Amino acid sequence: MITLHWVYAVAGAMFAAFALLGAGDRTNPRRWTTSAFWALLALSMWGGDRLGDLGNGVLLLGLVALAGLGGMGRGQSALPDALRRDRADRMGNRLFVIALIIPATALIGTFVFKQAPDWVDGKQATLIALALGVLIASVVGCLWLRASPLEPLQQGRRLMDSVGWAAILPQMLASLGAVFALAGVGDVVGQIVSMAIPQGSLLGAVIAYGLGMALFTMVMGNAFAAFPVMTAAIGLPLLIRTYDGDPAVVCAIGMLAGFCGTLMTPMAANFNLVPAALLDLRDKHGVIKRQVGTAVPLLVVNILLIYWLAFP
């Protein structure tokens, strides 16, 4: 049966290739430590189940040490603009067709794989189908664009190096949630919050969750970091467990409420301050000012959507 482990094997192979190719990139001043980071991720994907809990903990320390001590760098491997323009003219819209293979396969696979429970682990159908889509798109892409089989890996590594250590940020935050759960953080915050929110007021709890996501995101500049905290505090103990809300709706729209916060904070520099600099705006908060008028009503909509959709 095809399970998630097949997908981990594919991901591990990719990270291993990034590590090997990266080690040979002389334009990257930190190529050895950058390569070691991807090698550790490859090890995690391939052998994580055999390392034991403590072994995984040590692996995690290695990743954090490599990234936290400034070991991640990137090379200069961008292609000349003229070459890309020329290729774009020749390839035309087949580029979009190849790109659509991935979401199309993921979507179709999610439904088809559920019909074949003997072959594919139905609970992980989407991720397995996604990996299949990536493999198909890679093969089709290389053949159709007449690229060498090494080209996707080299270009993928270029993008991966530009993402850098942020690649494991979501996985780290999800893991932090487990430590929070073990320590009972959610229960404690839940008790405090339930004192602040009028007893039995579902709307009050939903507002606290949506508003909390937006405000926490504004403070930290990152909805990903706000999410484990607010979900442990309000989303899970109150909305999902006490009021029996649909966890998919609560969390998916709760995250989007956080995104409304991202639109309103200078802490999210990438999105709000960098473009102001790129566009030579005199007012470096000019972009945020244009966004507030959309973010505030959209936050209200998100809170109402959770209230209406999660509690039928």
Added chain:
Amino acid sequence: MWVLLGIAIIVAGFLLRFHPLLVILASAIVTGIAAGLDLLTILAAFGKAFNEARYVSIIWIVLPVVGLLEAYGLQERARGLIAKMRGATVGQFLTGYMLLRQGLAAVGLTSVAGHAQTVRPLVAPIAEAAAEAQAGTLDDDRREEVKAWAAATDNIGLFFGEDIFLAIGSILLIKGLLEQYGISLEPLHLSVWAIPTAIAAFLIHGFRLWRLDRRLRRSAPEDPA
């Protein structure tokens, strides 16, 4: 009560711009100690959770395909599409761009457009030119405002399009976190709930862009009839 120190560390650490990975590690250690666990137990628990949450990092397997397509001119093709929308009013143009940005992000193509890739070279100049044609002349404040609208529209299109794609970081983070609390969900079940907000974002921001058009028209000098 002391277990809340971990949350305080997350907030303070992100606020003070320490390295996020170090902040998360520190928060985990402090939370564990406050709950009376010893260091090795905390490390093992964190390691176990990290191993179980590996699928959160699976999204990166799309990078080789995206990289290949970018090397063969995907961004240039996207720019071609945007340039075709020239000739509309600034509100219509930015609304069209928002739709394109949401659509591309919804199929996982988040890095095809962006502030450096499309806004600076293309969206902002076209928006400026359109606004100039509508209002006659643009003073510096107006010019700034229109450029800021271009960047804001890009952000809004991206944020409220990307979660429709079922393998984006935030969707897998939600899946990963809920799994730690014993709730198992398919990414598809999460991503469909991004659609209502995506529509609302399009309507709200589109309405504001429509009002921008009206304001520009009103500030235009009267035609000498």
